[in-house]
Amino acid sequence: MPKISTRGHIMPESPIRKLVPYSEKAKERGINVYHLNIGQPDISTPQVALDAVKNNTVEILSYSRSEGSEEYRKKIAGYYKQHNIHVSSDEILVTTGASEALRFMLSSITNPGDEIIIPEPFYANYIGFSTSNSVKIIPVLSNIDDNFALPDISDFEKLITPKTKAILICNPANPTGYLYSKEEIHTLVKIVKKHDLFLISDEVYREFVYDDEKHYSILSDEFNLGDNAILLDSVSKRYSMCGARIGYLVSRNKDVLKTVLKFSQTRLSPPTYAQIASEAALETPQLFFDNVISEFQERRNTLITELQKIKGVKVSRPKGAFYCVVELPIDDSDKFAQYLLEEFSDDNETIMVAPASGFYSTKGLGKNQIRIAYVLKKEDLIRSVQLLKLALTKYNQQ
Structure with missing residues (x-):
């Protein structure tokens, strides 16, 4: 057989x-x-998002642009501006969930056999996406005894090889709930700049921060990461819209955006109704x-x-x-x-x-x-x- x-x-x-x-x-x-x-x-789910689908006047449920609708991406850029992340709509690609953003990103920046360093434990699907792209995960172990704090900088640097393409973090982290400090992000920025790597940050839980702590995005102006930064995001948790399957990839790296767009074109476009709901969700009050x-x-x-x-x-x-x-x-x-x-x-x-x-x-x-x-x-x-x-x-x- x-x-x-x-x-x-x-x-x-x-x-x-x-x-x-x-x-x-x-x-x-x-x-x-x-x-x-x-x-x-x-x-x-915010009622404004549900109502946008129920009350829409769409007569032909047509394809959207492969990168997501222009109007929606402009509004996403407005959302990021409120969080001290200054990007244009052209630096945002709408995907079918953050999972697709991650898959397209790995396909765009890695070759079979390349390596990505990830603090461990990490979101389980990172293994699946890496496997499907023939990418090797190089783990840096964090420990429950110190609340899964970021390991020492030497633990990262000693693992970097000619095959290393990126460091990937989830901030705040799934499954540990670990929140990266400003100092830790600065440390990671220094590493990726020194070795000319990508720093990829999965920030889908940005709003879920406790104890008066603050979330620091790798795309904040203070880190000045430029072409080395790739941000992954999603509406799933933020608006309790897991079934919408809408995410985004955000970067100032034009080559990354151009390449990810080619992969986006192979699946034609993100779902239209879900974009309608997600765009409306941006009007959710604080x-x-x-x-x-x-x-x-x-x-x-x-x-x-x-x-x-x-x-x-x-x-x-x-x-x-x-x-x-x-x-x-x-x-x-x-x-x-x-x-x-x-x-x-x-x-x-x-x-x-x-x-x-x-x-x-x-x-x-x-x-x-x-x-x-x-x-x-x-x-x-x-x-x-x-x-x-x-x-x-x-x-x-x-």
Whole structure:
């Protein structure tokens, strides 16, 4: 029979989605599953975005430009200006989610066998996109014991080779919630300028910053990164519009933009209705974000307080995004996550988590860790931690 490609065989499963069949079977058995596994906010999408689709007068649902509509990109530039990022509409490409932006970017700046340095653990799909482009991830390990702080500069520099093309960060980070300081961004800027690399920053969680901290974008004027900077962004989390699948790639590097546009042309255009909704979402008042951030900060505090009550559990304290990494007194979080859905329940309830090994490229790391997305109401988070505690006791008695 015809064979699958080598690339297809080594393509990893999503640690976030691979357990879905077990979750569906649990629900068929009448089990209520608390979803802590995926970053789908439960906040209502801004009504202005929904109304823009419901009330539009489009008569022909036609293609847009491959780079996204001009009007929308001008408004995105206006959004960035409010955040001290001065770019023109010509320096923005609208993509089908930040995932597509990342995929097109890797195709544009790397050749097979090239290397990208990424602080580890990192967003799981970085592995998939790198695999599909035959790019090698060079991890720089960060540790839960120091809250996943950026490793020493020497840890980056000693890994740079003639094959290195970029350093990729997620700020704030998925899965750790780590928020990069101004000094750390300056350090990374010095490295990429010294070695003539790209600094790629995934900033889809920019608004989700807690404890009166501040987010620093690599495209802020104070870093003066010029042609070395590539920013990835999305409407998914910001406006609770994950299903819209609208993202952007932003850069002042004309060669990068020209090349990414060629890949964008191969898929014709980003979806028209989703652009209509996303453009309208830019009119969302600041009060929406203030309320969302306040709510998620309370959820974070609630979750960490409850987790710290469980003996043998270690949890990082995120400063941004809405995830935290939790270390459990178990030997295999993949098996434990499956156990939660197949064998465990209390009062017909259980939880679904993301095993953290899928957020590491270094084999063997993260095996006793999970990622929790605190996207549920506080009372549901409290109940979820109760279920986790009960499950750990029963699991370790086996």
